[in-house]
């Protein structure tokens with residue numbers, strides 16, 4: 119293979135990828151002129167060329183490049199260089215590099231002409247851009263190749279030899295920012311040394327936000343997580359929190375423009391709470407930090423403002439032309455790559471309209487200070503999305519020019535009022551360029567119908583510097599077509615086989631439930647392992663059966679359908695029951711049931727049979743409650759005794775146990791659809807539950823769920839901590855009296871949700887004699903228990919650090935009964951599993967505390 123000339127690795131956006139050849143080269147150091155002789159690039163230690171304002175930057179070009187660049191010259195130079203790159207990087211990376219070259223073209227031409235302009239004394243590269251080259255370079259930048267966004271469903275986060283976290287080929291170097299849903303990392307591709315910004319999203323945070331929006335704001339909620347029945351576009355009709363990312367990904371995948379951040383890859387670490395979006399790295403970061411209270415001193419010059427604003431116009435024009443409204447334009451969402459190119463980021467609240475030309479929206483989104491006056495009303499009707507973006511562009515221009523916001527207020531409501539009703543002040547208006555002042559007035563026009571449009575902006579005299587710096591034509595700017603985001607795009611944006619994703623997310627949930635070592639009952643680890651292996655088998659089966667790009671295998675959960683364990687045990691059954699959109703919604707209960715059956719082969723059969731007999735559309739008589747704090751939703755069946763909810767027991771107890779408000783913990787992503795139907799039932803039931811809670815509190819001094827004392831470290835008995843034991847005993851007796859069945863077991867608390875569950879030992883299945891003997895054995899033969907514990911732990915956490923469970927410690931804990939001292943809130947506490955818990959059929963019985971119910975009710 120012809121290796122071509124040597125190559126210096128550079129970042130796609132920050133560093134132009136160039137080849138070294140015996141051609142003209144250019145050396146710039148702010149206002150230095152180009153060097154006359156070829157100078158080979160000097161790579162830094164990390165393999166990158168330096169390219170910042172303070173350092174001399176050496177760039178080497180192909181022969182034939184001349185200051186009077188034409189688009190054709192540039193394109194052909196790029197093509198040559200791309201060829202060479204492709205030889206060096208025969209893999210898919212060459213596509214990325216091709217784009218890099220196109221982007222860099224603008225930098226090259228700008229630097230060249232700017233450096234040659236001896237009349238320009240500015241140290242800022244941006245302000246040296248002449249109108250001709252600026253237009254030419256932008257034109258050439260439009261020729262972006264389309265890079266296919268890769269999607270990885272089963273990525274894993276590992277640690278490399280140097281101690282860095284690694285996600286596929288991306289080494290996470292350091293944190294460079296924090297988003298609302300997770301960190302942003304600087305990452306480097308271990309194969310190419312190309313740098314990326316990897317944005318992390320916590321799925322649980324997304325879910326939480328989604329639910330909170332649903333309760334708090336309904337479909338008009340701000341930010342990721344907006345959805346609702348009246349949502350008109352695919353972006354807002356998602357049925358699972360994860361889908362909210364899918365909408366953003368689906369839009370970003372369609373966009374190919376130099377002023378819009380490029381998304382390269384989406385990675386879902388299926389067994390963890392995180393998913394990642396791999397973006398082009400914008401080395402220079404945000405355009406400008408904007409504060410409500412402080413003025414930013416280092417404001418942009420007139421020329422810099424113009425350059426940035428022109429790029430904003432081009433980016434927004436491209437979006438609007440393709441019926442996409444950004445809805446959150448602000449300096450924070452404008453990043454700059456190493457060559458100064460402005461990149462519009464954050465499409466989390468963007469909206470794509472299906473109908474050409476339609477941009478009417480009822481939704482409020484964006485940051486209050488940048489919100490158009492027509493959106494600053496409680497019940498605004500439909501407003502033009504395009505006009506609201508233009509307003510935000512005006513506020514942004516104001517910010518970068520003056521370092522402050524045009525409208526400032528301490529509260530959002532007041533901010534809305536001020537934006538609607540008051541006038542802003544332009545600092546030093548008398549000395550300001552009248553063309554600039556006029557433009558600000560046209561942008562910050564309160565009446566959207568009179569506000570300047572993007573078309574008018576492109577010919578505005580300040581924008582074009584009185585025609586000295588015209589923009590590239592609209593046709594060229596919008597040439598890269600954006601096709602409509604379809605439902606299929608949304609479905610395929612992140613994950614390809616929905617049914618598998620459902621299952622995978624369930625594992626993550628199970629893991630979350632036993633995340634903190636202090637709250638990991640050993641049985642849960644065993645359950646997790648067997649659940650995982652069951653799932654893994656199913657996945658293989660489903661993989662073989664799956665038809666790519668087929669309709670989702672599952673359909674939305676219906677208001678009256680509660681999935682059971684076996685409904686998720688095969689794809690066929692999933693089809694019947696339906697969990698569309700709730701990819702992550704397999705219940706803990708189901709996990710435990712599966713695990714249970716795994717541990718008890720005899721019972722496994724029973725579980726299966728019971729479920730097969732159960733009619734699919736059976737109304738389980740109950741209702742769903744959602745935890746406002748966590749975003750988790752729970753299915754609360756009509757009150758039955760704990761026995762009645764046991765998977766293997768079909769006879770309901772005559773009366774419910776008053777202390778155990780029973781929750782078959784089944785989550786659902788489609789709360790909105792159910793909400794209307796179940797609203798009335800909920801109110802009644804909640805009242806009842808609260809009353810029962812109160813009654814119970816009167817009867818039982820120590821609340822059964824809130825364990826308030828710590829398990830003594832020296833307590834070697836394998837049983838729950840003292841308070842828990844006492845509580846459990848009380849409860850058991852009550853259960854026994856009312857249901858006729860003794861309920862021995864233990865309580866586990868889910869650290870993620872704060873919910874505690876009662877897990878009964880499976881005495882109903884055991885011969886009474888054996889049971890007694892077994893109890894005695896468990897209490898007296900500590901060694902034996904230790905042995906059992908060891909085997910369970912060993913089976914559950916063979917050697918996988920991913921499980922996060924230290925087998926040695928878990929074994930010790932299991933055998934000694936000593937747990938990390940518990941204190942404070944129930945979420946930090948973890949009762950010790952009883953010996954019976956090592957081999958019980960764990961059944962999750964949740965208790966909804968009064969507070970939680972009240973919180974739900976208030977919300």
Ligand SMILES: Nc1ncnc2c1ncn2[C@@H]1O[C@H](COP(=O)(O)OP(=O)(O)OP(=O)(O)O)[C@@H](O)[C@H]1O
Pocket residue numbers: 294295296297298299300302315317379397398399400401403404450451453463464466
């Ligand atoms: N592509 C990128 N290149 C360089 N830095 C980035 C990039 N994306 C994000 N960052 C950095 O991370 C910070 C936070 O990212 P971002 O603005 O996307 O999150 P956010 O808008 O606060 O939250 P979210 O988008 O999740 O609602 C940014 O301010 C910026 O400093």
